[in-house]
Amino acid sequence: MIVDDLIYFNGTGLYCPYGDFYLDAQLPVQNAVISHAHGDHAVGNHINIYCTSATHQFMASRYGKNAGKEFYIASYHQKFTIGKVDITLIPAGHMLGSAQVLMEYKSIKYLYTGDYKLQPDSSCEPYEFVKADVLITESTFANPETKHPDPDQEILKLADVKMNIMLGAYALGKSQRLIRMINDLVPRKKILVHHKVMPLCQIYEKNGFPLGKYELYNRKSMKTQDEFVYIVPPFTFDSYSRATGVKRLFASGWKNLQVNDQDTLMISDHVDWQDILNVIEQTRPQQIWTLHGDGKHLAANFSNTIFVKMLS
Missing domain, CATH: 3.40.50.10710 (Metallo-hydrolase/oxidoreductase)
Incomplete structure (x- = not known):
């Protein structure tokens, strides 16, 4: 059975009470699982940090001694456990070291995408599809009118x-x-x-x-x-x-x-509408939870087939 409160926002960030950890916390916390090293996802001074090796290297470079107290480095596909939750990091294709966070609790799989993209990018690991019961997706560009150019x-x-x-x-x-x-x-x-x-x-x-x-x-x-x-x-x-x-x-x-309408360079490191639909098709979730954007278009699109909950 899907647990509705596996993760939720509190005053500090996106929290998982069953593992007592935060996903991409915006304030220093005791246990932080970090999807990637961009500053809006990876802040310094956490006590215990779980992330990929590349994310650790970027944080060490940027924050120095304030990167965090203890880093636990996980390779992609290497399962580890925090509290009662099993976690596996899966390539997200957003940038070097970026990871989706696959959480398993009582045999139910919850996939937190972090920021991700499907476009080919030879400067980082490519996105990998994975099946999950709940897809927790960023919805930065989750609008049918949004299509990223080649x-x-x-x-x-x-x-x-x-x-x-x-x-x-x-x-x-x-x-x-x-x-x-x-x-x-x-x-x-x-x-x-x-x-x-x-x-x-x-x-x-x-x-x-x-x-x-x-x-x-x-x-x-x-x-x-x-x-x-x-x-x-x-x-x-x-x-x-x-x-x-x-x-x-x-x-x-x-x-x-963009500088102006004539001089544009439209290159995004996030998924557009069709990419999100492709991920949903491959992930086959029973539920979709959205965050970091507006999930109303996904809710309308799947109103008769998949339950959609907007976390933010």
Whole structure:
């Protein structure tokens, strides 16, 4: 029988009382299972942290001694137990080390997706389908009107830009995906990366995901018109809003983060509507619980077949 309160939001985050742990807690807690290393899912100073090796490395790089007290590293498909709940981490395809959290309690399987994508991405482990009784899915883009464009076609837009490009992207995950894609699809472009992006790239390389050619930014290079692509984190991108002599682009699945209607680079690391439907078809859940977005469209779509509960 499905337990309705296996996980729920309290004042600290998404809590599982049967294992006494949190999923991607936003405040320091005693026991934290972390799906991936983005800052809105992985904060520092937890006591016991359960995650993949790559997630641990990213947290150690970003937070240093404040990463957390004790890390318990789990490989994909390696089952472990917290309290009364058996847990298995499954590749989520969102970024390097990202994991879905498969929880088993009294023979019922609950799959927490974390952030995930189905689009091919050679910079990280691909998404893996798994059967579950309850699918707990992010619903960031869970809208029938949302369809992400082909990311390869988006990157090929850079081939038509004959000047230097300042490319805004999140430092972790998105930047490394862009480096790999630009090297694969527009190899004549010369890639420079911001100093905050470089150590994260090195973790990718160390974990067996080579990104191709790139080098640390230097001011002298960008003074020449040599078709450089300078990848910078959002705060740097925003601080150069009036930069001249470069084409400014921001890589995101959000339309409101694009520079303008003409200069867009719509590349998302989340599932769109059809991807979510594909996951539901493969997962075959009895129930769907939604979070991190609006689940009303899923509730309407499956009103006669699958029970949908919105956690947030």
